[in-house]
Amino acid sequence: MDAISSRIRGSFRSAEASYVPPPSSRTPSKMVNEANPPVEPNRDAPEVEVPGAGLPPPPPSARIGPVTHVWQTWNNCGPATVTMALSTLGRAESQAAAVNFLKTSKDDKNVDPSELVSYARARGLNADWRVGGDLVILKRLLAESIPVIVEVGFNPDGKDWMGHYRLLVGYDDGTARFTAYDSYLAPGVNVPQPYDKFDRDWRAFNRTFIPIFRPAQADVVVAIAGSADTEPQHLRALAIASREVAENPKDAFVWFNQGMSLTSLGRTAEAAESFDQARLLKLPWRMLWYQFGPFDAYLAEGRLNDVLTLANANLSQTSDLEESHFFKGRALQESGRFAEARASYLRALAANSRYVPAYHYLSTLPN
DSSP states (O other): OGGGGGGOSSOOOOGGGOBOOOOOTTOOSOOOOTTOOSOOOOTTSOOOOOTTTTOOOOOSEEEOOOOOOOOOOTTOHHHHHHHHHHHTTTOOOOHHHHHHHHOSOTTOOOOOHHHHHHHHHHTTOEEOOBOSOOHHHHHHHHHTTOOEEEEEEEOGGGOOOEEEEEEEEEEETTTTEEEEEOSSSTTOSSEEEEHHHHHHHHGGGTTOEEEEEOGGGHHHHHHHHOOOSHHHHHHHHHHHHHHHHHHOTTOHHHHHHHHHHHHHTTOHHHHHHHHHHHHHTOOBTTHHHHOOHHHHHHHHTTOHHHHHHHHHHHHHHOSOOHHHHHHHHHHHHHTTOHHHHHHHHHHHHHHOTTOHHHHHHHHTSOO
């Protein structure tokens, strides 16, 4: 690991300040107790889709190849991983080409799944950003020779938690593990991912997965993974998270997942309660570098102080987070602090000159 330690995405810090700030005692959201999760089924919502219904079980093992392994350069697990995924489909792309497409700064701490999707599509392939996955869906995709990028929680060398992308290229039910290619973790190739540990790490990102496939395989992906539309995915992810909240109410990640899906479904009051509970249970300090549902939910509910607290906590760790500058600007704008909002939007654009939301909200400020 020492030989590749410079490739890690982001810096480490001590454990003293290792959590997302908890909600204020004056927070208006009602705290929930362990026996009474806040989310009730929405009786008007469509029925939850069951992906792959009627398909036969996946085969006991599958493997994709050949794969060209790529070690990530600084902060570049996203570009390196999507480059490896494209190699399985015969595309000889370089990590540098992906970096140039995906990032405007070497210090960019987060490549969003939607950006990986855009890159794959720009290379003439198809890709979807999906949530609420499960092991069977992953196996079925791999059995159809469709590589899958997953976003997982990661503690390299026992250091602080961070987000990380891996490429799944196979599985074996006999050993109960997936096979991954990893841009950081030695040996990089054929890294075993036991099913149970993999799922624990994967849950931190609402079981996000990105299948990359040829256009002719689009119907196969829908048959296996269901609709790529946002609502059915988040209804499914919400059902999973709510079940896991009931099973393990002390797990901050499953409360967070519940909040993310509620936010995507427009149920922001309930989402804010879920995020409050996740914060009380202690989320890793980098959590909001990658996922922004709490900012959206708290803004929708008028909880501007919470938005400012979370954005400032992120920015006290590093200034290269355009999303945190942006959401700070949103809260300042809603508070009537227009000059400060303008400065925050400009800082977002200094971190990422392609960050379209900052341009939009700059245009809405009074002159």
